[in-house]
Amino acid sequence: MAMAKGPQAFPRAEYLRRLSSVKAEMERREINALLVTNSADITYLSGYTAKSGYVPEGLIISLEVEEPTFVTRRCDAPAAMHQMFFDSSRVIGYPEALIANPHMDGFDAVIDFLHHNGLARGRVGFETKSLRSESIEKFRTRMPEAAIVDFSDAVAWIRLTKSDLEIAVMQEAAAITDAGMLRAREVIRPGVREADAAAEVIATLIRGANGKSGTDVAHFNLCASPRSSTPHIRWSEDVFRNGSQINLEFSGVRHGYVSGLMRTFSIGQPSDRLCRVHEGEVAGLEAALAAVKPGATCGDVATAFNKTLKKHGFEKETRCGYAIGIDWLEPTASLKEDDRTVLEPNMTFHLMLGNWIDEDFGYVISETFRVTESGAETFSRLPREIFQL
Amino acid sequence: MAMAKGPQAFPRAEYLRRLSSVKAEMERREINALLVTNSADITYLSGYTAKSGYVPEGLIISLEVEEPTFVTRRCDAPAAMHQMFFDSSRVIGYPEALIANPHMDGFDAVIDFLHHNGLARGRVGFETKSLRSESIEKFRTRMPEAAIVDFSDAVAWIRLTKSDLEIAVMQEAAAITDAGMLRAREVIRPGVREADAAAEVIATLIRGANGKSGTDVAHFNLCASPRSSTPHIRWSEDVFRNGSQINLEFSGVRHGYVSGLMRTFSIGQPSDRLCRVHEGEVAGLEAALAAVKPGATCGDVATAFNKTLKKHGFEKETRCGYAIGIDWLEPTASLKEDDRTVLEPNMTFHLMLGNWIDEDFGYVISETFRVTESGAETFSRLPREIFQL
Numbered sequence: 001m002a003m004a005k006g007p008q009a010f011p012r013a014e015y016l017r018r019l020s021s022v023k024a025e026m027e028r029r030e031i032n033a034l035l036v037t038n039s040a041d042i043t044y045l046s047g048y049t050a051k052s053g054y055v056p057e058g059l060i061i062s063l064e065v066e067e068p069t070f071v072t073r074r075c076d077a078p079a080a081m082h083q084m085f086f087d088s089s090r091v092i093g094y095p096e097a098l099i100a101n102p103h104m105d106g107f108d109a110v111i112d113f114l115h116h117n118g119l120a121r122g123r124v125g126f127e128t129k130s131l132r133s134e135s136i137e138k139f140r141t142r143m144p145e146a147a148i149v150d151f152s153d154a155v156a157w158i159r160l161t162k163s164d165l166e167i168a169v170m171q172e173a174a175a176i177t178d179a180g181m182l183r184a185r186e187v188i189r190p191g192v193r194e195a196d197a198a199a200e201v202i203a204t205l206i207r208g209a210n211g212k213s214g215t216d217v218a219h220f221n222l223c224a225s226p227r228s229s230t231p232h233i234r235w236s237e238d239v240f241r242n243g244s245q246i247n248l249e250f251s252g253v254r255h256g257y258v259s260g261l262m263r264t265f266s267i268g269q270p271s272d273r274l275c276r277v278h279e280g281e282v283a284g285l286e287a288a289l290a291a292v293k294p295g296a297t298c299g300d301v302a303t304a305f306n307k308t309l310k311k312h313g314f315e316k317e318t319r320c321g322y323a324i325g326i327d328w329l330e331p332t333a334s335l336k337e338d339d340r341t342v343l344e345p346n347m348t349f350h351l352m353l354g355n356w357i358d359e360d361f362g363y364v365i366s367e368t369f370r371v372t373e374s375g376a377e378t379f380s381r382l383p384r385e386i387f388q389l
Numbered sequence: 390m391a392m393a394k395g396p397q398a399f400p401r402a403e404y405l406r407r408l409s410s411v412k413a414e415m416e417r418r419e420i421n422a423l424l425v426t427n428s429a430d431i432t433y434l435s436g437y438t439a440k441s442g443y444v445p446e447g448l449i450i451s452l453e454v455e456e457p458t459f460v461t462r463r464c465d466a467p468a469a470m471h472q473m474f475f476d477s478s479r480v481i482g483y484p485e486a487l488i489a490n491p492h493m494d495g496f497d498a499v500i501d502f503l504h505h506n507g508l509a510r511g512r513v514g515f516e517t518k519s520l521r522s523e524s525i526e527k528f529r530t531r532m533p534e535a536a537i538v539d540f541s542d543a544v545a546w547i548r549l550t551k552s553d554l555e556i557a558v559m560q561e562a563a564a565i566t567d568a569g570m571l572r573a574r575e576v577i578r579p580g581v582r583e584a585d586a587a588a589e590v591i592a593t594l595i596r597g598a599n600g601k602s603g604t605d606v607a608h609f610n611l612c613a614s615p616r617s618s619t620p621h622i623r624w625s626e627d628v629f630r631n632g633s634q635i636n637l638e639f640s641g642v643r644h645g646y647v648s649g650l651m652r653t654f655s656i657g658q659p660s661d662r663l664c665r666v667h668e669g670e671v672a673g674l675e676a677a678l679a680a681v682k683p684g685a686t687c688g689d690v691a692t693a694f695n696k697t698l699k700k701h702g703f704e705k706e707t708r709c710g711y712a713i714g715i716d717w718l719e720p721t722a723s724l725k726e727d728d729r730t731v732l733e734p735n736m737t738f739h740l741m742l743g744n745w746i747d748e749d750f751g752y753v754i755s756e757t758f759r760v761t762e763s764g765a766e767t768f769s770r771l772p773r774e775i776f777q778l
Contacts (some may be wrong), residue, residue, distance in 0.1 A: 132520075317463065
């Protein structure tokens with residue numbers, strides 16, 4: 001029996017719109033065929049969120065054909081048929097003999113497809129940043145009539161400006177994020193293990209909010225005293241104590257989309273130092289959001305933050321944020337002073353103001369926002385305060 | 390104030406033993422310096438499990454020096470100082486100016502370190518499989534006196550045979566896995582959302598077992614009717630129903646190590662087809678385990694499974710398993726018929742007998758085991774049955 005289509009996160013017209021943008025970019029770069037191998041780009045152009053990308057697979061887009069073709073490991077083809085918006089006959093499963101085979105892999109099946117469809121010649125686009133050098137060498141060797149054109153990040157630049165449908169999905173993710181942060185406020189207590197608090201928060205992120213479940217587990221960082229200076233650890237085997245500071249960063253996930261959020265918690269009265277940093281950071285955050293409008297640049301936003309924070313006597317070394325959407329970080333625009341990207345409505349950013357100041361002290365706060373016609377709209381509804389427990 | 394060392398998952402002598410094995414392999418290949426960039430290899434050689442590897446970082450091993458050096462983004466240096474077994478002075482943070490910079494990145498800091506320490510010449514080992522082609526090009530260009538030697542998977546081959554300390558940690562992970570599977574048996578019921586069951590199971594995996602918490606969330610696949618033919622989806626927004634079949638694959642995590650397990654659940658009486666597949670698969674599983682002993686090959690194990698399954702009228706296309714340890718799959722030995730790897734005591738494998746038979750039907754069962762002096766020892770204590778609910 002054939003695998004049926006599952007419920008689709010977006011209507012067909014939305015995917016065709018995205019594909020049109022990619023095809024326009026292909027035309028601009030005089031590319032006839034494109035192989036998409038970055039997993040977030042595959043999600044964007046098809047709806048696929050299964051975790052099969054640890055072996056070679058790719059979405060093939062041709063200017064001549066409306067729908068893409070997906071070449072994947074045979075056991076993963078049913079999930080693709082179920083999740084991807086296009087006709088299931090366009091999902092091609094390659095045989096298991098290409099797995100853990102020192103001589104061939106799934107990209108040989110991709111190359112065979114390109115040859116059989118007359119796409120292995122002329123200028124062919126590849127997301128070379130997502131490919132191992134040995135794979136690029138294979139494409140070069142087995143497609144001698146093709147010119148390898150680097151298309152890395154081109155789809156990510158198209159992803160930067162969201163549709164209203166995508167914004168709605170990110171808002172669903174944001175509601176889940178908020179529910180997780182509120183759950184953290186309930187469960188973080190002296191004597192509680194960090195892992196037990198993480199379990200409660202992550203379970204909340206999966207259960208979701210407003211009847212919509214989380215669809216995946218994204219990055220999750222719980223960095224508590226004496227590790228408040230670290231940004232990227234899951235949690236430790238320690239327990240919370242009176243006086244502990246806890247820095248949280250996580251997001252709910254809807255169909256691959258996230259809406260990241262950071263908040264700092266304090267068990268008991270926060271220290272003067274923490275209060276002073278917080279005051280400066282929130283002032284900076286508000287200045288940054290006030291600088292957001294179509295026509296302003298990413299650099300303007302970062303400059304507004306940095307200037308305000310400096311007035312409060314602090315500096316932040318890491319950038320002030322980055323484009324966000326599917327799979328968290330988009331590798332395109334950064335909220336940093338030298339980034340000249342011009343803001344447009346419905347671009348989405350994680351204004352990430354984590355500030356890891358000393359080896360023994362860091363602080364976090366952030367907002368995910370979209371650019372509106374006249375300013376910025378943040379997705380979280382939580383107050384910008386140190387959550388004192 | 391300096392960041393203090395956290396509790397270490399393994400004693401210093403264990404890391405030095407691992408480093409000695411790597412250095413012996415470097416000597417064999419006539420390499421003076423090695424750059425380790427694969428995240429599982431970094432964990433293996435240092436204890437580091439923070440999630441900072443989405444920007445360039447690397448562990449540098451020199452034959453002349455006992456301890457490695459870690460070059461990472463400055464904000465991630467405190468976590469490395471906290472988690473890595475070696476002296477914190479050997480953690481070097483590179484400036485934020487190298488992030489989201491189109492001209493330079495963290496590998497420029499790595500190259501600077503190699504130059505300043507006389508390691509940028511002669512034969513230098515790189516894990517090229519974990520590097521983008523543009524990074525390899527950068528190493529070539531900026532280190533003209535060095536010969537780039539591919540060291541990909543060499544550390545993974547050393548990881549294949551575990552120490553008794555590592556086995557103990559994998560057994561801790563296995564106890565957590567079992568707790569998660571038993572929780573699944575409690576919460577999967579008709580009318581329950583897949584996400585709500587996943588939330589309960591994942592929370593259990595984080596809370597841990599026997600007083601030892603899970604330290605991370607690993608792969609998690611919940612593939613329920615009508616998606617039992619898919620191996621790699623998280624869960625869907627659907628609810629379980631009477632007659633639903635649910636295929637689960639997940640693991641607890643301890644310090645990066647996992648012990649994967651698959652079991653099939655049925656709400657109500659399993660179908661005849663499911664029972665027949667199960668019977669053949671369990672017979673195959675037992676035949677495979679009986680074939681495990683030092684001196685036998687991976688191929689012998691796979692052949693034992695395949696022959697037995699065939700007697701029951703079924704076949705399985707995907708390989709029968711793979712080496713497992715840190716970050717799940719190790720890219721070395723496979724349990725497939727043509728794999729001639731000779732088994733040695735304390736090699737660990739995920740005997741992964743998931744069988745995605747038709748577009749509408751799949752079945753899963755697995756065991757993680759170690760090779761003993763005379764056979765195989767499985768880590769899970771759960772029965773090899775279809776869990777009927």
